[in-house]
Amino acid sequence: MLRILFSPRLVALHLLAIGALVVCGLLGRWQLGVFEESGRPHAVLDPAPVAVSTLSQPGRHLTADAVSRQVTAEGTFDAAKQLLVAERDGGLWLLTPLDLGDGTQIPVVRGWVPAAGDPATAVPEGRVTVTGRLRPSESTDSVQRRVRQLPPGQVLTVSSAELINLWPGTKLRNGFVVATAQSPAPVVAARPVNVSPPTESGVLTWRNLAYAAQWWIFGLFAVFMWWHFVRDALRGRAQERDPDPEPAAV
Structure with a gap:
């Protein structure tokens, strides 16, 4: 099993999944920060006395x-x-x-x-x-x-x-x-x-909150796809070891 998990193809898949998680997490956090900042009071033009x-x-x-x-x-x-x-x-x-x-x-x-x-x-x-x-x-x-x-x-x-x-x-x-x-x-x-x-007073930009959720959903989807490919690889290896018996001759 370890040989399969650390095969070159799956190692590349692991790295790709980790990279996707990091990127989606950071982009989601960035959009969340933009959303939070939009609601804070901000300075306006300070006219002359x-x-x-x-x-x-x-x-x-x-x-x-x-x-x-x-x-x-x-x-x-x-x-x-x-x-x-x-x-x-x-x-x-x-x-x-x-x-x-x-x-x-x-x-x-x-x-x-x-x-x-x-x-x-x-x-x-x-x-x-x-x-x-x-x-x-x-x-x-x-x-x-x-x-x-x-x-x-x-x-x-x-x-x-x-x-x-x-x-x-x-x-x-x-x-x-x-x-x-x-x-x-x-x-x-x-x-x-x-x-x-x-x-x-700031105005919350809900669109940025939706973007943050979208990036995190992409990250979860990357995890799902990683799990899906790893599962298929393990199943394929198991089938190679235990092939289905040939049908008996009539």
Whole structure:
């Protein structure tokens, strides 16, 4: 039996079957990878900064294409209303409203500090120009269920609904800006908060999943054909050893 299995013809068949399995397996895995990658969010065109007033309006939710867009805002910080956003990467965000001079304000995350007494918490005076990325208002549902008491002047989320209550009399634009640059630069700057550029949801390409299944089916078919030829070879050898008896003469 071993002599048959390792005959030159069957050895070539074994190698061909192994090669077919490897090729079909790799091609199927490649198509599966294309399918998985198609469903992941991917970066889109990141336009140049625009005035925040063109994307954020009081009382209106941000549109999907406005999220994470680069924006600029010019005005003066209202130091009396500054808040610290707790539990952010082991530290706090500096949240300060920027008065745009048109009767509205936009919350600005000026940066991250490790503790409430950090020198970077000092609010810059005078007119500034902030460049950053626009983010939607955060949800407060999970916060309302918590019983932990925060120190005065601290919050857990940057929520427009909550800020309206904390800053009464303020006409607040929706969302908030995460600052990436400020002019003039502050004397002591907080560490910038990282914000990803705009992304677009992926669309699964089911065709590639079908291609992956097709390649794996080809691989299984190669195994079947290998088994079929090996079986026939073994049967043929067995028949050569035990030929059918000749019919008796009449």
